[in-house]
Amino acid sequence: PAASPSDDALRARARAVIPGGLWGHLNAAKLPKGYPQYFTSAEGCRLRDADGREYIDFMCSWGPVVLGHRHPLVEAAARSQADQGDCMNGPAPVLVELAELLVDTIPHADWALLAKNGTDATTACVTIARAATGRRKVLVARGSYHGAVPWCSPSLAGVTAEDRAHLLTFDYNDAESLDVAADAAKGDLAAVIVTAFRHDFGRHQDLPTPEFARHLRALCDATGAALILDDVRAGFRIHLGGSWEPLGVRPDLSAFSKAIANGHPLAAVTGRDRFREAATQVYTTGSFWCGAVPMAAAVATIGELRRIDGPARMKAMGERLRAGLDALSRQYGLPVRQTGPAQMPLMIFEEDPDWAKGDAFCASALRHGAYFHPRHNMFLSCAHTEADIDRALEAAEAGFRAVQRG
Numbered sequence: 001p002a003a004s005p006s007d008d009a010l011r012a013r014a015r016a017v018i019p020g021g022l023w024g025h026l027n028a029a030k031l032p033k034g035y036p037q038y039f040t041s042a043e044g045c046r047l048r049d050a051d052g053r054e055y056i057d058f059m060c061s062w063g064p065v066v067l068g069h070r071h072p073l074v075e076a077a078a079r080s081q082a083d084q085g086d087c088m089n090g091p092a093p094v095l096v097e098l099a100e101l102l103v104d105t106i107p108h109a110d111w112a113l114l115a116k117n118g119t120d121a122t123t124a125c126v127t128i129a130r131a132a133t134g135r136r137k138v139l140v141a142r143g144s145y146h147g148a149v150p151w152c153s154p155s156l157a158g159v160t161a162e163d164r165a166h167l168l169t170f171d172y173n174d175a176e177s178l179d180v181a182a183d184a185a186k187g188d189l190a191a192v193i194v195t196a197f198r199h200d201f202g203r204h205q206d207l208p209t210p211e212f213a214r215h216l217r218a219l220c221d222a223t224g225a226a227l228i229l230d231d232v233r234a235g236f237r238i239h240l241g242g243s244w245e246p247l248g249v250r251p252d253l254s255a256f257s258k259a260i261a262n263g264h265p266l267a268a269v270t271g272r273d274r275f276r277e278a279a280t281q282v283y284t285t286g287s288f289w290c291g292a293v294p295m296a297a298a299v300a301t302i303g304e305l306r307r308i309d310g311p312a313r314m315k316a317m318g319e320r321l322r323a324g325l326d327a328l329s330r331q332y333g334l335p336v337r338q339t340g341p342a343q344m345p346l347m348i349f350e351e352d353p354d355w356a357k358g359d360a361f362c363a364s365a366l367r368h369g370a371y372f373h374p375r376h377n378m379f380l381s382c383a384h385t386e387a388d389i390d391r392a393l394e395a396a397e398a399g400f401r402a403v404q405r406g
């Protein structure tokens, strides 16, 4: 392949024609110095940047890549569908196959509808809940991320008070604050939306307590509000039946995206029969939402995740990484806290208020070939092997040494 322009050259050109160089969370300006912005290729758990450097990838495209980059089975399914047609006047037969597969895989799901992005799915869940209940108020946990449109965007630029008029907030895992917010909604409570666990940017992660999850289910049952599980980030990594299956608490509506098609653009809303009629009535669509290639990729992805028990595999590799990082932390006398499910780990240094340690750790590990993130949960894929984890731990050791040097 022809040599790529350098990362620096691409960034300089981008600054002239792309606001801020790049929109959103993938902007490398938000990462420690040395992180590349542009990538030219990826395979398995490895990623190559525009300057030709290779990394073991612990972000997996921020979630979508769950089986590994360019997984052969998924890409074969996508190519085979692409050879027949992608964006046509209606869906390809694979839509029905995929909807059946989702209903078969996810216990709460009596139906599924598809979209492109996670935001499409969370927004559709809220709209369906309002249509079904005829109510307006939606409870959202403070700091939780649900997407990039005015009702939920973390930036208030361009957002009006009216866009948020019917949102009320509570604290994740805090049943009492949930009850206070529900009381404030009075008889107008349409839905409560929660992420699968607390994975807010820039803080330790918290798993949902079973008491909180059960309390939320009981609240929704008592009030008729919809329990919406935003499984966009965690879906297909924790449990293939939905991330709250291990808790024994089932949502009424779920939003999926990210890992559903191993990097192909697709999102899904799944729901219970009670919401089927509302899901029929709301207007939710997009020019590319019936594209067949991502659906074929999703059928292959979910099938393979089921066959190999993807979540168990990622958990095992995540635990190996976590144990190795803990051992290094003790060896170097640099305490860290590791939180969240092993498949989506986060490591934050103790006593690091300005992120100096985390940034130094990540910048050095990056130079030694491991792409970690200091503040956002990371992602394992099924392509990570024990040898990859051990190799990444060597890069992590360089990171701990850099922190020690100050």
Ligand code: PMP
Pocket: 116, 117, 118, 119, 120, 122, 145, 146, 147, 148, 195, 230, 231, 232, 233, 257, 258
């Ligand atoms: N919900 C959660 C929990 C997410 O992590 C994300 C994406 N980071 C979204 C919703 C929005 O998904 P998308 O960026 O695909 O619109």
